[in-house]
Amino acid sequence: MTKLSKKLVLATISGAMLTGTAMAAEVTAISTGRTDHQLIYEVIEDGLAALGYENGEMLTGNYPAIHLAIGQGDAHYTAVHWKPLHDDFYNNSGGDEMLVRAGPMYTNAMQGYFIDVNTAEAHGISELEQMKEDAVKSLFDTDGDGLANLTGCNPGWGCEKVIEHHLDAYELRAHVNNDKGEYFALMADTIERYKAGQPIFYTTWAPNWIMGVLQEGRDVVFLNAPFSSLPGNPDANTVWADGRNPGFGANDNFILVNKDFAESNPKAMAFFNGLRISINDLSAMMLRMNDGEKDPHQIEQIARDWIEANQADWDALIAEAMAAG
Numbered sequence: 336m337t338k339l340s341k342k343l344v345l346a347t348i349s350g351a352m353l354t355g356t357a358m359a360a361e362v363t364a365i366s367t368g369r370t371d372h373q374l375i376y377e378v379i380e381d382g383l384a385a386l387g388y389e390n391g392e393m394l395t396g397n398y399p400a401i402h403l404a405i406g407q408g409d410a411h412y413t414a415v416h417w418k419p420l421h422d423d424f425y426n427n428s429g430g431d432e433m434l435v436r437a438g439p440m441y442t443n444a445m446q447g448y449f450i451d452v453n454t455a456e457a458h459g460i461s462e463l464e465q466m467k468e469d470a471v472k473s474l475f476d477t478d479g480d481g482l483a484n485l486t487g488c489n490p491g492w493g494c495e496k497v498i499e500h501h502l503d504a505y506e507l508r509a510h511v512n513n514d515k516g517e518y519f520a521l522m523a524d525t526i527e528r529y530k531a532g533q534p535i536f537y538t539t540w541a542p543n544w545i546m547g548v549l550q551e552g553r554d555v556v557f558l559n560a561p562f563s564s565l566p567g568n569p570d571a572n573t574v575w576a577d578g579r580n581p582g583f584g585a586n587d588n589f590i591l592v593n594k595d596f597a598e599s600n601p602k603a604m605a606f607f608n609g610l611r612i613s614i615n616d617l618s619a620m621m622l623r624m625n626d627g628e629k630d631p632h633q634i635e636q637i638a639r640d641w642i643e644a645n646q647a648d649w650d651a652l653i654a655e656a657m658a659a660g
Contacts, residue, residue: 361391362603365410368395369519370629371544371621375414375440377638378612379590385653386602386660397491402428405593412437412607416591417444419584420493423567425591435597436589437607441614444588446494446540447581448485448558449549450475454534455556463501463558463582466536467510475536477528480512486525486537487513494583496566498538501582504564529554540583542617544625557581605659609652616641 362383366372380390394410398421404410406428416425416436425434448463454474455461465471466483475483488494495515502508514521522537522545529535529549539545549555560582565571574580590607597604620637628637642649 361389362412363391363394363410365394365396365401365404365413367397367401367415370634371624372415373634374617374620374624374638375612377635378641379414379607379610381638381642382606382610382649382653382656383603386606386656388603397489398493399424399427399491402434402591405591406433408593408595410593411596412590412592414440414590416589417493417586418589419565419568420497420586423496424493429594433594435592435594435604437592437597437604438589438610439587440590440610440612441542441617442585442587444541444586444614445581446497446538446583446586448536448538448560449551449555450537450558451529451535452552452554452556453532461556461559462561463507464505464561466507472510474534478512482510482512483536484512484514486521486535487515487518488538489518490515492518494538494540497583500564500566501560504569505561505582542614542621544618544621546618547622548625602656602660606652606656609655611648612641 364376364379366376376393383390394404396404401410401413402416402421402424405413418425418436418439425436428434450460458471458474460471466475469481472483473481475485477484485498487498495513498513502511502513522539525535525537526545526548535555539549551557557579560573560580563571563573563580563582565573565584571584573582573584575585590610592604592607620641623637624634628634
C-alpha cells in the first residue's frame, strides 16, 4: 500500500483521471491500513471486479485525511465511515457538496467501556463514575501515578474525540489516563494482562475481534456512563433500549464516496448502496484473522468464504448493479 502523504503529491496530475470519466477503469480506495478493515475491502474489490472495474493501489491515512482525500478527489471511496461518529470529518471535507454516503453496510454498531469481570465482582464496580474513587482507580493504575489507565483509541480516530470529551464532561480527567497509541498493540498488552489475572480497563466496539476474545459476561463487564454527552452534542441520547448507557452513540457504517465519482458510476453506486455485511459476520471474519489467518491470501479467502456463504444474495446484488449502468 502507498501512503497518502506520498500519493497526494500526484493529486494535481491524477485528479481529473479519478473523477472525469463516465465509467472509471480503475477505482482507488483509501483505508486506515488496518488488516481487519482489509476484510471489507476484499469483499468490495471482488464486487467491483465483477462489475468490470480494476482495483487500483490502495491509499492509507488516518480518518481526517481519508475524508479529505475523498472530498478532494484523491480517492474514490472508503469502506468504513461511521455516522454519527465521523460527522465532523464529513462536514470538514466538503459535506454533501463533495461526498456521498452509500449504504448503510451495517447498522447499530456499539462501543463502550469495559473492565474484567473478576475485578468488577470483587469490588462491586458497574459504573464509569466509580473511577473517581481512590480505591477503584488504583486497581487499574498500570504506571504508578495513582490514576486509572484506560486503553483508548488512536489519536485522530473518532472514538478518541469522544473519550477526550467524556474525560471533561464526566469530570474524570483527574482520575483516568487515556492511553493513546496503536490501539491493537495496546489491546494485545491489555489481553496479556488479563490472562495474567490483572485488572484491565479499556474501550472497544463491534464489529471487532476483541469482542470474541474478551466476551461480555464471561470475561468482562460493561460500565455505565453517568449520562449522555457527545462532542458537539451535549443533548445526545446514548441510552440503549435495555436502559444501559455506554456514553457512545450507536453508529451506522456507510461506504463514503467522492460525489463526482458517484454521479458518474451508477453501477458502483448500486453495488455500494446494496452491500450488506452484518456485524456478527464481520466480527466472525475478524476473529478468524486474529486467530492466525493473517496472510494476504488468507484474508482474501475469508472474504471469498463470506461471498460463497451468501452467494444467492451476492449474485442478485451484482446483477442489480450491472443493470443500473
